[in-house]
Amino acid sequence: MGRSPCCDKVGLKKGPWTPEEDQKLLAYIEEHGHGSWRALPAKAGLQRCGKSCRLRWTNYLRPDIKRGKFSLQEEQTIIQLHALLGNRWSAIATHLPKRTDNEIKNYWNTHLKKRLDKMGIDPVTHKPKNDALKSSDGQSKNAANLSHMAQWESARLEAEARLVRQSKLRSNSFTNPLNSSSEFTSTTSSPLNKSVTPPGSTRCLDILKAWNGGAMVGLGCELESPTSTLSYSENAPPMSTTGIGENSTAFVDFVGNSSGSSEAGIMKQEGEEDWKSFGNSTNLLEYRDGIANSVSFTSGIHDISLPVENAWESESLRENSVHVPSGNFVERFTDLLLSTAGGDRSFSGDGGGDSDNGSGPSGSGSDQYEDDKNYWNSILNLVNSSNSDSPMF
């Protein structure tokens, strides 16, 4: 479009923000809301471009940002979501309340990526680097499932974003700038958040939740058994085998049981409001001509059907239909992780939270290796311990 960069103006400051600048920005937004970011700097008395102000606000100054060390749960969530979604930091951030995409991205690049790399796991594919023999066995199917589920999640996020835009249009009235502003929720969460967020952006990754059957303790998603169901319309053939027939409708229902006690653990602490609005919700994907045409969200607040666009353009989705995993998803994902770890470093992967048994891997015997092993065992153990008795399959 040939638009000139917003910071071209001479005299605009770059670089680290000073406390004074922070104060000005904060004070202005608290009083007036951000309004137009481009116009904001002048009004707030800042020698910055609007974009810089926006980033400073979304990544640092917003009052709902949690800073500091990432917890084990958060690390685990990031790793799993990255396996699903790749470098879609904003989407990942959607599922990590109070964390910004920038922060997650940095943390991935500086910590998690390196750690995976060290262990011989490709941080991009989440598979062992020397894994050349897995092309035709169950592992590749797992990978395919992950990929397809990523598409599901992608579509859902797309739809959520669209939903909030519509909501924004509807409720254009400005109340409290800190609450009503979509920007306020922009980066850390998908636009769906706060009061305009039926599905609740801070809830667990629906797919994981659905496949896990609810209690995802280790994922920072301590749902207390939201009953997730997967169903197909009667006339539709099973998606995973024959593809989706014309005009057939496949339903993926995520039905929360609205248990009041679901507000537990991390989510209660960090995203309580969002949870509450997600008690009874149903997300529905509708297929036409073999692709998903719409996503419906049903909650106590909204019942909206939205078109699904780009996220469903995947060839694999059209041609192969949706591969719904035939087993507990998280378990299988865990298996994948275990096997990847084992592929290169011969981890036992047998759920050994008790891994610190002093018998290190033969040969190396390095403390670093032991640390890694213990670390991953603890992560995997968390997942394993939370995914039994899935009602899904």
Place this chain on the structure above:
DNA sequence: AAGGAGGACAACCGCTATTGT
């Protein structure tokens, strides 16, 4: 104690998507 290396994180850049006119 000084300086270099590397890590961590904030901020910027450039591109794309969306929205408004």
Place this chain on the structure above:
DNA sequence: TACAATAGCGGTTGTCCTCCT
């Protein structure tokens, strides 16, 4: 419909800090 303005996103860079030699 076309175009411009704006926001969002992901990759990259810059800067500060800590650790090691």
